[in-house]
Amino acid sequence: MGFRSDFVWGAATSSYQIEGSENGSGKGENIWDVFVREPGRIYEGHTGLKACDHYNRFREDVKIMKEIGLKAYRFSIDWTRIIPEGTGAVNEEGIAFYSALVDELLENGIEPYVTLYHWELPYELYKRGGWLNPQIADWFGEYAKVVAERFSDRVKYFFTINEPQCFIGLGFLRADHAPGIKAPYRDTFEMAHNVLRAHGKAVQMLRQYGKQPLVIGYAPTASMCYPESEKPEDIEAARQVFFSMQEDDSNWTWNVAWWSDPVLLGKYPEEGLCRYEKYLPKITDEDMKLISEPIDIYGQNMYNGRCIRMGKEGKPEDVRRKEGSPRTANDWPVTPECIYWGPKFLYERYKKPIYITENGTSCHDVVSLDGKVHDPARIDFLARYLKQLEKVSDEADIRGYFQWSLMDNFEWTRGYGERFGLVYVDYESQKRILKDSAYWYRDVIQAQTIM
Ligand code: GCO
Secondary structure (H helix, E strand, C coil), X not given: CCCCCCCEEEEECCHHHHCCCCCCCCCCCEHHHHHCCCCCCCHHHXXXXXCCCHHHHHHHHHHHHHHHCCCEEEEECCHHHHCCCCCCCCCHHHHHHHHHHHHHHHHCCCEEEEEEECCCCEHHHHHCCHHHCCCHHHHHHHHHHHHHHHHCCCCCEEEEEXXXXXXXXXXXXXXXXXXXXXXXXXXXXXXXXXXXXXXXXXXXXXXXXXXXXXXXXXXXXXXXXXXXXXXXXXXXHHHHHHCCCCCCHHHCCCCCHHHHHHHHHCCCCHHHHHHCHHHCCCCCHHHHHHHCCCXXXXXXXXXXXXXXXXXXXXXXXXXXCCCCCCECCCCCECCCCHHHHHHHHHHHHHCCCEEEEEECCCECXXXXXXXXXXXXXXXXXXXXXXXXXXXHCCCCCEEEEEEECCECCCCHHHHHXXXXXXXXXXXXXXXXXXXXXXXXXXXXXXXXXXX
């Protein structure tokens, strides 16, 4: 038992975080291109102008993927490289770039998994209301159609939207991600609804214009919940909290059910419908039909979770972490249990094959005097998480795992201050160095188990 024999061992990146936006002629501007220019927004004024210069170095990067033995690579397409203004004219140079990347991957036996939206909203569409404008479902559909027409002869696996919780929550509630606007709560619910409609429209277009039967998914995020013990009441407590809406209104996007129930169960959760009634847009049956357009696989980004137990009053409660519990370099708790319980609960509720579309850790990596990058903390993190994933593979349909990230990259507001990669990037020279964890992951992929 354990991992399936055809388990998909991969790594992930996203376009703005690695490509370098000053490269690619013909690209339009997206909200991140504009946002990073504002002083004070990004750590030390970093931008994605050069990033990992992947736009020019993708062949070298594919070679590295091959050296690691990756079976699959999850990357995203920047909407503004394909349709610079979001709708209308197609940019052939952008198409040529992704096309060459796909060919290079396939020639090296690496399966491409394409994400349509990892936060690069075209600035021209933002000016027309962006996610607030209901027409965005059609704009996104038009983009999905072009992607299907141009790439689906070779690309079979697609994810529509990455982490809607983040780009609505961080972009429009906390306002520290692009476009950096604090919107009224009412607007954020309208945006969220349009995000889900856009997802549904993209699924339809990919199916309609796909050149082969496609495998289509969605890639939300969440903080997982796991029980303090295996007692049935603790498990029930963790399950309840996991699918409930606990945050304040000012942070409402951090939950699973509001974003996944509509897509997979065809309805918004009752709890949210009651609690947020005053903020909700008009939701029609037709919308729900579009949103729940059937998908094939469920992608889940997963980094950490909360430990929950059933309290004395029969109410779930958070369990305080022990003093000195491990944390990542960017201060996230290390909680390997989350990648056992999260997929288990998700599979129970949604009954879809699951891919872990992101998981990994930021470490304080340095190039040592011996010229190598020793990252035992990342190896330990990945080993602990993968052991839990291996365990849940006996109980749920787990198809694959994409480590975040193939290489160090632009970590949004933290700029280049965080290193999540299996591969170290020296941003000055653009030299890449495989970290110890890359070699460790190569051995795991070969053995198909964790030593
Ligand atoms: C995402 C993530 C990534 C981050 C990673 C580490 O939306 O998929 O935010 O882009 O780089 O999660 O924080």
